[in-house]
Amino acid sequence: MNNNILIAYFSRADQNYFGGKIVALPVGNTEVIMKKISEQIGGTLFKINPLKKYSVDYQICTEEAKKELNENARPPLSDYLDKAEIYNPIILGYPIYWGTMPMPVWTFLEHYDFSGKTIFPVCTHEGSGLGRSVEDIRRICPTADVRNGFAIRGSDVNRAQNEIDRWLKEEGLPHSRPDRS
Numbered sequence: 001m002n003n004n005i006l007i008a009y010f011s012r013a014d015q016n017y018f019g020g021k022i023v024a025l026p027v028g029n030t031e032v033i034m035k036k037i038s039e040q041i042g043g044t045l046f047k048i049n050p051l052k053k054y055s056v057d058y059q060i061c062t063e064e065a066k067k068e069l070n071e072n073a074r075p076p077l078s079d080y081l082d083k084a085e086i087y088n089p090i091i092l093g094y095p096i097y098w099g100t101m102p103m104p105v106w107t108f109l110e111h112y113d114f115s116g117k118t119i120f121p122v123c124t125h126e127g128s129g130l131g132r133s134v135e136d137i138r139r140i141c142p143t144a145d146v147r148n149g150f151a152i153r154g155s156d157v158n159r160a161q162n163e164i165d166r167w168l169k170e171e172g173l174p175h176s177r178p179d180r181s
Helices: 029-041 058-070 103-111 133-140 154-159 161-171
Strands: 006-009 014-018 021-025 044-047 090-095 118-125 150-153
Touching: 006 029, 014 058, 014 154, 029 044, 029 090, 029 118, 029 154, 029 161, 058 103, 090 103, 103 133, 118 133, 118 154, 150 154, 150 161
Parallel strands: 006 044, 006 090, 090 118, 118 150
Antiparallel strands: 014 021
């Protein structure tokens, strides 16, 4: 078990855009992929939760997220990490909202000093890829080693094991599954 690895993520269940339509998800896509990664490499899972939850309604949620982005908001989180300095690397997961990370992820990144840490971005999306999220993380954490990132369609997370294995191997992250290449 790699206890110094932090797997921090923001994920939202409820109504989501999934495979071209709006569906109710019991667990958010990003949470699914981050738990799969955690099963592979161990580490500490930390869910980034805003104090004020987004609406369960997809359309309302997207408007809430757009308003936060336009206002450059930093919504407070319901929990914060103790001893964040002990973690390295950080695998940071999030869905793409309006071309970047949801604003609670910005709050998380700005709350801690990630100087000298390695951050591996992981995003779920339905067609936009990483958007500008990696550039935004590099701007927020200029003294961290921010890698290029791993993007997966949210509608593909339940069948993404080969992509996860390949990404972990490419990034040199420790993983427990045998090489299937």
